[in-house]
Amino acid sequence: MSERLQPGDPAPAFTLPDADGNEVSLSDHRGRKVIVYFYPAALTPGCTKQACDFTDNLELLAGAGYDVIGISPDKPEKLAKFREAESLKVTLLADPDKKVLDAYAAFGEKKNYGKTYMGVIRSTFVVDEEGKVEHAFYNVRATGHVAKIIKDLGI
Template sequence: MTTRLAPGDTAPAFDLPTHDGGRLSLDSLKGHKVILYAYPAAMTPGCTKQACDFRDSLASLQAAGYRVVGISPDKPAKLAKFVERDALTFPLVSDGDKEVLNAYGAYGEKKNYGRVYEGVIRSTFVIDADGKIEVAQYNVRATGHVAKLRRDLGLD
């Protein structure tokens, strides 16, 4: 069973390649509140819906002091296509070896139509300005998740 994070835990550090050829680390985001969301695969219907919901809510999330980062095992080139195709306005990071996804408890056993397999567990983490987990949500739904998160954060 994958170890899951809980409020108060220290957020696992990361330094990963981004969709635009750069790198992004959790350290570089210190001092900001971060919403890190894990999704299975770029350009699939559910992941597109979720990414577009974050894009459409980004201005109000940023106004409340949050930075949004998406993480998946996709290669940076695929992430770049996703950003371009859907006009995403926040960074996507690539965790090809799934080391960071595992550290966050966002990779593990899943079940779909009776089939058991390993994969990305759609999850969202709110990390405070000091690098501590404020919210850890696992097995979230792609549709409606951002609206629910906004309510949970008291933004709506």
């Protein structure tokens, strides 16, 4: 498991397919701030709430200079269904081999009802214009998280 990222660390570079199979790289967003969030699975209640919250606040975030990218281990086809079902406007990327999840330490040991298992750690990172981590939030809640980020960023 990778070390957790800290503010000031370079954000691990990535290139992943989006819901339409097009390659999207973190470097495509150089010069803009990027909110990269990791979520366990498309079309599940918590992840839907979070993706809808980001979509609902996309205009506000974009106006403040932020792009938003959501990454999960789902395949592009499932992301396309998720986007259509929920009318999502955020960029959704597929990381089925979990290499990017791992690079951001967003995949690891979790506990639920006393059981320990490996899974996606719901996490959000704010990457600055130079590609450095400005904020690293681990174990975030799906509900209310977007409002908290907006408040923390002073938007």
